Amino acid sequence: MELQAQRLIRDIKDFPKEGIVFKDINPILHDAAAFREVIDRMLDYARSRDADVVVGIESRGFIFGTPIALALDAGFVPVRKLGKLPGETVQTEYALEYGTNTVEMQKDAIRPGQRVLIVDDLLATGGTAAAAARLTEALGGEVVGFAFVIELGFLNGRAQLAGYDISSLIEF
Numbered sequence: 001m002e003l004q005a006q007r008l009i010r011d012i013k014d015f016p017k018e019g020i021v022f023k024d025i026n027p028i029l030h031d032a033a034a035f036r037e038v039i040d041r042m043l044d045y046a047r048s049r050d051a052d053v054v055v056g057i058e059s060r061g062f063i064f065g066t067p068i069a070l071a072l073d074a075g076f077v078p079v080r081k082l083g084k085l086p087g088e089t090v091q092t093e094y095a096l097e098y099g100t101n102t103v104e105m106q107k108d109a110i111r112p113g114q115r116v117l118i119v120d121d122l123l124a125t126g127g128t129a130a131a132a133a134r135l136t137e138a139l140g141g142e143v144v145g146f147a148f149v150i151e152l153g154f155l156n157g158r159a160q161l162a163g164y165d166i167s168s169l170i171e172f
Helices: 004-008 026-030 034-048 062-071 125-136 157-161
Strands: 010-013 021-024 052-056 075-081 089-095 100-106 115-125 142-151 166-171
Touching: 004 026, 004 166, 026 034, 026 115, 034 062, 034 115, 034 142, 034 166, 052 062, 052 125, 062 115, 062 142, 075 125, 089 125, 100 125, 115 125, 115 157, 125 142, 125 157, 125 166, 142 157
Parallel strands: 052 075, 052 115, 115 142, 142 166
Antiparallel strands: 010 021, 075 100, 089 100
8 A cells, every 4th residue: 555655755866976866755754644654654563563672773763763662662772873972882884885884872772682673764775774783683682673664675675684574665
């Protein structure tokens, strides 16, 4: 069943660089009914995963992850780019199209045995999501699923997340 919110996603050509077609979700965020529709559908999946903690990937994963965490009565943990979190952190590096990047999580954010749902707006190549899973598991958490608004199926990001349960609302 197509989401009404899907009609609001805009293609922005040559962003952030030439040859890329960026899927702009901002119109969904501007429309309360569409935003609610997306959160409600993501919550349907999230409730089935019985998570103790929701991990949101910087930065749009924060937008979708926090209302989901609140609705589940679960904690929220941000995964951020290197150098953005205070205190002791765990880090992991992942591959980009050209080069690498590093993300981190506070070392005390997840307790061993906690069930963790990882949330982001987009599944593309899967590198960032896989990095969030590695951080979660390094702290003893159990990844019980991934929830995405959009999946770019042609980039085969699911291959990076083999063995995990994945939900995406809209596929391009």
